Amino acid sequence: MIYLDYNATTPCDPRVVEAMLPYFYEKFGNPSSREHAYGRTAAAAVEQARERVAELINALPQEIVFTSGATESNNLAITGVAMARVPARTRIVTTPIEHKSVLEPGRRVDRFGCELVLLRVDRNGRVDLEYASEVITDKTALVSVQAANNEIGTVQDIATLAQLTHERGAFFHCDAAQAVGKIEVDVEAWGVDLLSLSGHKIYGPKGIGVLYVRGGRRRFPITPILYGGGHEDNLRSGTPNVPAIVGLGEACRILSESWQEEARRIANLRDRFEAALKSHLPSVIFNGDSKHRIPGTTNVTFPGIDAEALIANAHELALSTGSACNSGALEPSYVLTAIGMDRTQAYQTLRVGIGRFTTPDEIDSAVDHIVAAVNQIKASLAN
Numbered sequence: 001m002i003y004l005d006y007n008a009t010t011p012c013d014p015r016v017v018e019a020m021l022p023y024f025y026e027k028f029g030n031p032s033s034r035e036h037a038y039g040r041t042a043a044a045a046v047e048q049a050r051e052r053v054a055e056l057i058n059a060l061p062q063e064i065v066f067t068s069g070a071t072e073s074n075n076l077a078i079t080g081v082a083m084a085r086v087p088a089r090t091r092i093v094t095t096p097i098e099h100k101s102v103l104e105p106g107r108r109v110d111r112f113g114c115e116l117v118l119l120r121v122d123r124n125g126r127v128d129l130e131y132a133s134e135v136i137t138d139k140t141a142l143v144s145v146q147a148a149n150n151e152i153g154t155v156q157d158i159a160t161l162a163q164l165t166h167e168r169g170a171f172f173h174c175d176a177a178q179a180v181g182k183i184e185v186d187v188e189a190w191g192v193d194l195l196s197l198s199g200h201k202i203y204g205p206k207g208i209g210v211l212y213v214r215g216g217r218r219r220f221p222i223t224p225i226l227y228g229g230g231h232e233d234n235l236r237s238g239t240p241n242v243p244a245i246v247g248l249g250e251a252c253r254i255l256s257e258s259w260q261e262e263a264r265r266i267a268n269l270r271d272r273f274e275a276a277l278k279s280h281l282p283s284v285i286f287n288g289d290s291k292h293r294i295p296g297t298t299n300v301t302f303p304g305i306d307a308e309a310l311i312a313n314a315h316e317l318a319l320s321t322g323s324a325c326n327s328g329a330l331e332p333s334y335v336l337t338a339i340g341m342d343r344t345q346a347y348q349t350l351r352v353g354i355g356r357f358t359t360p361d362e363i364d365s366a367v368d369h370i371v372a373a374v375n376q377i378k379a380s381l382a383n
Contacts, residue, residue: 002362002369003318006296006355007150007178012247013203013356019250020205023243031240032229042242049249053210056252057176057195058186062216065232066245069209070177071101073196074144076211076225076236077173078102081142081194082109083223089141089170095119095127096338097151102144102175114141124289125154125339133164140170147179151322151335151351152288153297155183162191177201177209181255182263182294187212193220199244203356204251208244211236262356267295269354269363274298276367281374287336287349296354301341305377307350313373317366321350 003011023045029038031046050061067073082092092109094102096118106116117135120128127145136143143165148155162172173194176185181202187195195212199205213220217235228237255262277284277300285301302310307321322333332346341349354363 001316001318002366004352004354004358004362004366005318005320006353006358007201007351008320008353009200009206010203010355011357012205013251013254015254016204016247016250020243020247023246027242029242031242032231042240045246045249046240046242049245049252052249052252052256053197056185056256057180057197057212058188059212060216062233063187063212063214065211065213065217065235066240066248067209067211067236068207068241069200070099070175070196070198071209072236073198073209073211074099074101074173074175075105076222077194077196078105078109078142078144079112079225080222080235081171081173082112082114083225084221085112085114085141087113089139090114091117091137091140092142092144093117093119093132093136093140093170094144095121095146097121097125097149097335098144098146099150099175099177102146106144119145121339123340124287124292125149125152125335126289126292127156127161129157129160129164132161136165136168136170138168140165140168142171142173144173144175146175146177147185148176148182148294148297149288149335150178151333152299152339153178153293154289155179155292155294157292158190158192162193166191178294178297181259182266182296187214194222199248199251202248202251202255205244205247208241208248210248263295266354266356266358269358269360270296270298272360273352273354273363273367274300276364277370280367280371287339287341296358298352298354299349300352301345301349302374303345303348304381305348305374307348309377310370310373311350313376314369316369319350319352 029042031043033039050064054061120131165172171193174192177198193214199208217233287299336346
C-alpha cells in the first residue's frame with residue numbers, strides 16, 4: 001500500500017530504532033537507580049534526550065517534562081493549570097477545532113470551579129483575533145490553541161495569541177504535536193508557557209511525548225495529575241520509558257539537522273498531488289488556509305462522492321477521513337463542521353498526509369488510484 005496518513009502516525013525512522021535497541025537489553029537500567037552503572041547509564045541517556053528535545057524547540061533542558069504522549073501532555077497542561085489557578089481566574093479558553101485531548105479535559109474543568117469558553121475560527125480554521133481579544137479577559141487562567149490543525153493543516157498565529165493572553169495576565173498552552181518538524185517551533189519566539197509534542201508524529205516511537213514548562217515546574221504554577229515517586233521534577237511520576245525517550249531524542253536530533261529541507265520537499269510533493277488531482281477532477285475543493293498550513297497536509301472535498309466509499313475503492317492507498325482519534329465515529333468531523341461545512345460536505349471529505357518516506361512516484365500513483373475510485377463510484381451511481 002501507499003501510506004498517506006502521516007498525520008495519524010509516522011513510521012519510526014530506522015535511525016531512531018537503532019538508537020533505541022540497546023536500551024531494551026544491554027542498557028536496561030532504571031534511571032532512578034543511580035547507585036550503579038546500569039542506572040547511571042540510563043539516566044545519562046535520558047538527560048541527553050532531554051537536551052535534544054530542548055534544542056529542537058529552543059527551550060532549556062530543565063523545561064522538558066517527559067510524558068506518555070501529547071494526550072497526556074495536553075491533559076496535564078489544562079487540568080494542572082486549572083487545579084493550580086488563583087481563585088479569581090475561572091476561564092479556560094480554547095478553540096472548537098482542537099484535538100480531543102484538549103477539548104475533553106477542557107469540558108471537565110468545572111470540577112475545579114472553571115468554565116470552558118471557545119474562540120471563533122473562520123472558514124479556513126484561523127482564530128478570529130478580534131473575538132479572542134474580547135473573550136480572553138482578566139478572568140482567564142489559561143488559553144490553549146494548537147499550532148497546526150491535525151485535519152486541515154491550518155497554522156495559527158501563536159505568537160500574537162500568546163502576547164494577547166499575557167496582556168490579560170493569563171498563561172498560554174500550545175498543542176504543537178502536528179507542527180514540530182514541519183514548521184519552526186520556537187518556544188521563546190512564540191512566547192508560550194506550555195507546549196505539547198508527541199514522538200510518533202515525528203518519526204519516533206509511540207507512547208512518548210513532552211510537555212514544555214516555561215522555567216520548569218518549580219517556577220510555574222501547575223499541579224501534577226499523576227502521583228508516585230516524584231519523577232520529572234515531581235510533575236510526572238512513573239519509571240521513565242528509557243528506550244522511547246532515547247528514540248524521541250534521536251528523532252529530535254534528526255529534525256534539528258534536516259527539518260527545513262524536509263519540509264520543502266514534502267510541500268513540493270503536496271503541491272504536485274493537489275495540482276494533479278485538480279487537473280483530473282476540477283470539482284474538488286481544498287480546505288484550510290492555503291497560505292498558513294503545514295507542508296504535508298491536504299484536506300479535500302469530493303462533491304457528490306462519499307469519502308468512506310472512496311477510501312474503500314482505493315484499496316492501494318492508506319487514507320483517512322480525519323483524526324485517527326475520531327475514526328469510526330458516526331458523526332462527521334467536528335473540525336469540518338466548526339469551519340462551516342454542512343454534514344454532507346463533511347462526509348465527502350478526506351485527509352491526505354504526506355511525509356518523510358513518500359516518493360514522487362507514490363504521489364502520481366495515488367492520484368491515479370483516487371481518480372479511478374471516483375470514476376468507479378460515479379459509474380455505479382449512474383446505474
